[in-house]
Amino acid sequence: MSSSRAPQRVAIAGLGAIGAAIARELDRGQGGLTLTAVASGSPEKHREFLASFRSPPSVVPLDQLHAHADLVIEAAPARLLRAIVEPFVSGGKTAIVLSAAALLQHEDLIDLAKANGGQIVVPTGALIGLDAVTAAAVGTIHSVRMITRKPVDGLRGAPFIVDNGIDIDGLKEPLKLFEGTAREAGKGFPANLNVAVALSLAGIGPDRTMVEIWADPSVTRNTHRIEVDADSARFSMTIENIPSDNPRTGLITPLSVIALLRKRGAALRVGS
Numbered sequence: 001m002s003s004s005r006a007p008q009r010v011a012i013a014g015l016g017a018i019g020a021a022i023a024r025e026l027d028r029g030q031g032g033l034t035l036t037a038v039a040s041g042s043p044e045k046h047r048e049f050l051a052s053f054r055s056p057p058s059v060v061p062l063d064q065l066h067a068h069a070d071l072v073i074e075a076a077p078a079r080l081l082r083a084i085v086e087p088f089v090s091g092g093k094t095a096i097v098l099s100a101a102a103l104l105q106h107e108d109l110i111d112l113a114k115a116n117g118g119q120i121v122v123p124t125g126a127l128i129g130l131d132a133v134t135a136a137a138v139g140t141i142h143s144v145r146m147i148t149r150k151p152v153d154g155l156r157g158a159p160f161i162v163d164n165g166i167d168i169d170g171l172k173e174p175l176k177l178f179e180g181t182a183r184e185a186g187k188g189f190p191a192n193l194n195v196a197v198a199l200s201l202a203g204i205g206p207d208r209t210m211v212e213i214w215a216d217p218s219v220t221r222n223t224h225r226i227e228v229d230a231d232s233a234r235f236s237m238t239i240e241n242i243p244s245d246n247p248r249t250g251l252i253t254p255l256s257v258i259a260l261l262r263k264r265g266a267a268l269r270v271g272s
């Protein structure tokens with residue numbers, strides 16, 4: 001990647017399935033970007049991993065990341081969203097947010113970014129087609145629907161399942177767990193359905209975007225189908241994500257962030 005911009009210092013919050021893969025890619029070299037700092041829950045767990053880097057970043061507490069970077073990648077548990085994002089956007093910096101569902105509980109962060117010249121970026125992540133959805137949203141979108149099918153491992157422990165006492169272990173056929181809005185899906189499945197909230201933010205919002213969630217013992221991939229009907233186009237798309245070390249998280253998710261970072265300041269930018 002060639003960049004016309006000044007080098008940017010990047011921090012990563014969380015070194016799990018997403019954060020570790022992004023850190024490794026940044027260390028391999030993404031022109032104009034330097035990984036300067038990381039934070040994780042148990043830093044000692046990652047000592048060996050980071051020691052293998054060409055340029056090991058500083059390991060700092062979450063609330064110190066902003067002193068080391070111009071941009072943060074939030075790839076941590078959803079409950080930490082505010083602690084990670086607030087210092088960056090209030091300082092006019094950028095936060096790339098993976099825990100998109102949690103944004104709906106902290107919408108004031110968007111106002112904070114606006115007031116201070118900061119930016120919150122929600123990448124396409126584990127989903128597909130947000131370029132087409134944002135384009136259609138320039139016109140009028142009539143409806144957006146998403147149908148998610150995940151193996152049991154990709155859903156186990158979600159608050160909706162636990163609170164409703166649903167037994168998904170031992171399923172022999174697909175079970176529809178949930179049908180409702182993206183806002184409700186984000187509350188009931190905060191670590192499993194960030195993509196539904198990202199889709200809603202790209203299109204017609206969390207209260208008009210409709211979501212179905214299936215636990216499906218016949219699939220091995222986290223599968224999302226989106227169906228959009230707009231005044232400019234009708235389209236449907238499906239992505240079948242290979243789960244990462246975290247069965248809830250598709251392998252493509254960190255790659256989406258790298259693709260996004262590469263676009264920043266690139267001489268040729270493809271896709272809206």
Ligand SMILES: NC(=O)C1=CN([C@@H]2O[C@H](COP(=O)(O)OP(=O)(O)OC[C@H]3O[C@@H](n4cnc5c(N)ncnc54)[C@H](OP(=O)(O)O)[C@@H]3O)[C@@H](O)[C@H]2O)C=CC1
Pocket residue numbers: 013014015016017018019039040041042043045062074075076077078080097098099100124125126127190191192194195198246248249250253
């Ligand atoms: N938008 C999208 O398309 C997608 C979003 N997601 C969301 O992205 C987020 C990250 O996902 P994923 O990487 O799979 O999650 P993981 O569970 O694999 O990793 C979470 C990381 O957060 C770290 N962490 C925990 N506590 C703290 C703390 N106090 N300070 C700093 N770091 C901490 C953990 O540290 P340690 O390793 O030391 O224990 C771990 O490295 C989740 O919210 C997930 O729901 C996931 C998939 C797709």
Ligand SMILES: O=C([O-])CC(=O)C(=O)O
Pocket residue numbers: 126190191192193194195196222223241248249250251253
């Ligand atoms: O949206 C999420 O949190 C994760 C997801 O569905 C996927 O990786 O396929």
